[in-house]
Amino acid sequence: MTFSPQLEARFEKLLRSYPPGRQRAALVPMLLYAQDEVGAVTPEVVEEIGRRLGVSTLEIEEVISYYSMLRRTPAGKHHIQICTNISCMLLGAEELWEHACRRLGIGHREVTPDGQFSLEEVECIGACSWAPALLVNYDYHHHMTPEKLDRLIESLRKPQ
Amino acid sequence: MADRVKLQIDGKTVEAPAGALLINVARQAGIDIPAFCYYDGLALQAACRMCLVEVEKAPKLLAACTLPVTDGMVVRTETAQVREARKAMLEFLLTNHPLDCPVCDKGGECELQDAVFRYGAGESRFTEEKLHVPEAQWSPVVYYDAPRCILCYRCVRICDEGLGVRALGVVNRGATTEIAPNRGDHLECDECGMCIDICPVGALTSGIYRYKTRPWEMKHVGTICTHCGDGCKTTLGVYGGQIIRGNNRDRSGINDEFLCIKGRYAFDFVHHPDRLRTPLVRRNGQLVETSWAEALDLVARKFSEVKARGRKFGVIGSNRTTNEENYVLQTFVRQGLGTNNLDHHRTGDVVSLVAALAGRQGALAASADLYQRKAALIVAADLAQQHPLLAFLLRANWRHHQARVYVVTPGPVREDSYAVRSVRAPSGEELAAVESLRDALAAEPELVILFGDSVKGERVRRLVEFGDSLGISVQYVCLLDYSNSRGAADMGVLPDLLPGYAPVEASGAPPGLTLPEMLDAPDLDVLWVIGANPLARRALTSKEAFVVVQDLFLTETAARADVILPAASAYEKTGTVTNTCGEVQRLRKAVEIPGTKSDLEIFGLLARRMGLPFGPWRPEEVWEEIRANVSGYNVPSALLAAGGAFPTFPASGLHSVRPKPELIRSAGDTLFTSGTLGRYCKTLSSVREAPGTLYRS
Ligand code: SF4
Ligand code: SF4
Ligand code: SF4
Ligand code: FES
Ligand code: FES
Numbered sequence: 025m026t027f028s029p030q031l032e033a034r035f036e037k038l039l040r041s042y043p044p045g046r047q048r049a050a051l052v053p054m055l056l057y058a059q060d061e062v063g064a065v066t067p068e069v070v071e072e073i074g075r076r077l078g079v080s081t082l083e084i085e086e087v088i089s090y091y092s093m094l095r096r097t098p099a100g101k102h103h104i105q106i107c108t109n110i111s112c113m114l115l116g117a118e119e120l121w122e123h124a125c126r127r128l129g130i131g132h133r134e135v136t137p138d139g140q141f142s143l144e145e146v147e148c149i150g151a152c153s154w155a156p157a158l159l160v161n162y163d164y165h166h167h168m169t170p171e172k173l174d175r176l177i178e179s180l181r182k183p184q
Numbered sequence: 185m186a187d188r189v190k191l192q193i194d195g196k197t198v199e200a201p202a203g204a205l206l207i208n209v210a211r212q213a214g215i216d217i218p219a220f221c222y223y224d225g226l227a228l229q230a231a232c233r234m235c236l237v238e239v240e241k242a243p244k245l246l247a248a249c250t251l252p253v254t255d256g257m258v259v260r261t262e263t264a265q266v267r268e269a270r271k272a273m274l275e276f277l278l279t280n281h282p283l284d285c286p287v288c289d290k291g292g293e294c295e296l297q298d299a300v301f302r303y304g305a306g307e308s309r310f311t312e313e314k315l316h317v318p319e320a321q322w323s324p325v326v327y328y329d330a331p332r333c334i335l336c337y338r339c340v341r342i343c344d345e346g347l348g349v350r351a352l353g354v355v356n357r358g359a360t361t362e363i364a365p366n367r368g369d370h371l372e373c374d375e376c377g378m379c380i381d382i383c384p385v386g387a388l389t390s391g392i393y394r395y396k397t398r399p400w401e402m403k404h405v406g407t408i409c410t411h412c413g414d415g416c417k418t419t420l421g422v423y424g425g426q427i428i429r430g431n432n433r434d435r436s437g438i439n440d441e442f443l444c445i446k447g448r449y450a451f452d453f454v455h456h457p458d459r460l461r462t463p464l465v466r467r468n469g470q471l472v473e474t475s476w477a478e479a480l481d482l483v484a485r486k487f488s489e490v491k492a493r494g495r496k497f498g499v500i501g502s503n504r505t506t507n508e509e510n511y512v513l514q515t516f517v518r519q520g521l522g523t524n525n526l527d528h529h530r531t532g533d534v535v536s537l538v539a540a541l542a543g544r545q546g547a548l549a550a551s552a553d554l555y556q557r558k559a560a561l562i563v564a565a566d567l568a569q570q571h572p573l574l575a576f577l578l579r580a581n582w583r584h585h586q587a588r589v590y591v592v593t594p595g596p597v598r599e600d601s602y603a604v605r606s607v608r609a610p611s612g613e614e615l616a617a618v619e620s621l622r623d624a625l626a627a628e629p630e631l632v633i634l635f636g637d638s639v640k641g642e643r644v645r646r647l648v649e650f651g652d653s654l655g656i657s658v659q660y661v662c663l664l665d666y667s668n669s670r671g672a673a674d675m676g677v678l679p680d681l682l683p684g685y686a687p688v689e690a691s692g693a694p695p696g697l698t699l700p701e702m703l704d705a706p707d708l709d710v711l712w713v714i715g716a717n718p719l720a721r722r723a724l725t726s727k728e729a730f731v732v733v734q735d736l737f738l739t740e741t742a743a744r745a746d747v748i749l750p751a752a753s754a755y756e757k758t759g760t761v762t763n764t765c766g767e768v769q770r771l772r773k774a775v776e777i778p779g780t781k782s783d784l785e786i787f788g789l790l791a792r793r794m795g796l797p798f799g800p801w802r803p804e805e806v807w808e809e810i811r812a813n814v815s816g817y818n819v820p821s822a823l824l825a826a827g828g829a830f831p832t833f834p835a836s837g838l839h840s841v842r843p844k845p846e847l848i849r850s851a852g853d854t855l856f857t858s859g860t861l862g863r864y865c866k867t868l869s870s871v872r873e874a875p876g877t878l879y880r881s
Contacts, residue, residue, distance in 0.1 A: 082353040082366040089355040 025068045063098035100135045100142035105159040111152035123170040191257035207248040221336040222249035270303045290386030292399045322371040324870040330362045333387035339379035377448045393429045405774040409447035410754035411858045413664040414573035415763025418447045420774040427451045438551045444572035450865040460750035461779030484793030495709040498702030501528040501677035502715030503666035506759030508806035509783045510675035520796045524696025528672045531665035536644035539841040549632045549659035559588040559628035565636030566878040568598035569854045592617045595879025611638045626654045634661040641845030664764045671762035684815030717860040750780045757782040759803045767829040
């Protein structure tokens, strides 16, 4: 399979940053970047990256099944990741989570039928000081409330 | 740091080399520290926390499996705190464990069971429902029951580090972590079963043994694998007169725990429905059943008659019968039939090696040398396929001692992955490639050279000359195919050599016919084949020849026979065999198949009927005769009986050999074939990797 020239350039830089013979160390970032472009870690992605790094399918399986950030099926265009770990939980994350589920009509690791949104309950995202916090793709949103979440969803829904 | 340190374990003062692991030091002092993930010879894991011990001045319990001992260390392995910790670990391991011990294959031999027995954890605080995952079959050999798995990763490491196959991995995490096979829902691997036997619990079980019996109901018989030439000790589990299991968990023998699929599972030919159990004679062109007495009478009469008329015999011996049988056979043929027309399928040119090394001591490598010597050169063999044990030992040598391995083969082999140099050379042209490695090899402190069947005749001598010219200590292994290929040559199942490689001319008689010469002789009167299948590869020219076959099955050769005598296999007799490294070991009888007789017994019965001045023979007496008469075989009988392996080296003066390179040909067996015998091992043909190929790694 082929990737975009931008992604290829990124891979190339990545592979240069490890000492010779240690290229397999690039596995996790490569999978993640490929997922960003392709939408998921598909069997084709596994095969292609495995081939490039000389890593077996089983070894890639080990990594994908271990890291929850790697997905086999595409997430929504806006992947909302709500932290329900301790700090966020104390400040209303569970309520926020339930609200999100009701509002979008989907649950953990599910995607709305139009493919716009997906939800994921995640562990601490390192934003405890601004709890409750969530991520939309790679962007942080702090001090969330159900109302702020509604507004966020509306703004994301608008065609940009 | 001092080389040796003194420490205290449970009040006992113990001395050990600095840096040794506490768990091993304790074990050597007779103090057993329980361990699941730690396994001798494999990379450290420190995952299970069963081996926690109290170390003075350490703030908390430490894992003995990764702790190097230091001077003055004070260790306590069985304090209340330690016991409490182990009990807690066990309680944790049991949270999802099904506790189906009553039907688990491992029950009675399970390390988890033993640990719970020792430390308790009879009560659990977990009231959650246990996670259940259905059992999976990964191959005809390997089954995996995830809930029983305690995630010690021994299986993953033995497959990856030990074999270099890397067929197992670990997927998911936390409570749902599982072991996974390399092809999604199934395995593609060596099917060796190492992972199964090393599993401390019943998570990995074998399709061959599962649900057959309870371990304590079997009789365990340690004998030698009858397949390849490496000579692994396999402990056969016998129940109700049937062999139902093979393993070597007691680590006796040259192979420690190693066995390939053949030694561990390919014993099923013993009970194959096609096994011959009644003598057959040809009447009106048809093979019909008869009694032993009648069949033996017929053979004896025919042999006596042909002998009296001074006509032509041809006798072909076996690569799998015992030394005792081979020794008696050559006596029978030379003294009883009065001919040297005796040969066997030669799978490697050991004769030329013996000649090239005449007069030297210690020039043959023992299997242990493959694990210990600093460098090795493999010439013309796909070791991982053809000599699984030797490949395993060499790989372990590389893993543990960074041995430097060189490869000269016609195609890719598994050893390439860790060899310092791999050179491709067409079959028969390997020596030029070996020459190209001269400087590198001469820089090694010592070397073991293993060579396959294309190095034969004159080339063996040239290879030894090359070895001599390196100026370092060099040892050799002439690779031979089957369990007693070496013994057949050592015992003189050859037309021109007596036992111990003494030339037949010494006895005043000319050399006899070789195997192809016998088959091609138009005037052959009797062809007597013992445990071999020569007609599978070459036709018998003499239409008139009276053919007698001793075998387990109706092979192509047996199908041409006038009399077939159903023989016992190696697992049904006692005696000795000699492996490809020249180590002699003892066979022990595991089962008896009614209707069959050992070849040794058959020789005795024929000798009596022919009125010959020898026989019947008992294996123990023949062994003593071999010790006394065969050069190199004077090894200690008592230690051999106790299960030891002894190097033999024919020291006698074999000055001139008539190289017969055209007679040397390996059968090219893979991990999943074993000559004609392999056809009758259902386990071997059942796996998807069968029949396999050489030089395709
Ligand atoms: S059977 Fe042998 S080769 Fe296959 S997975 Fe188990 S250890 Fe590996
Ligand atoms: S299957 Fe057995 S050897 Fe493998 S990790 Fe599980 S318990 Fe350990
Ligand atoms: S390596 Fe050879 S001797 Fe050992 S188990 Fe396999 S076939 Fe038998
Ligand atoms: S607990 Fe939610 S960001 Fe740390
Ligand atoms: S044996 Fe030490 S942690 Fe497993």
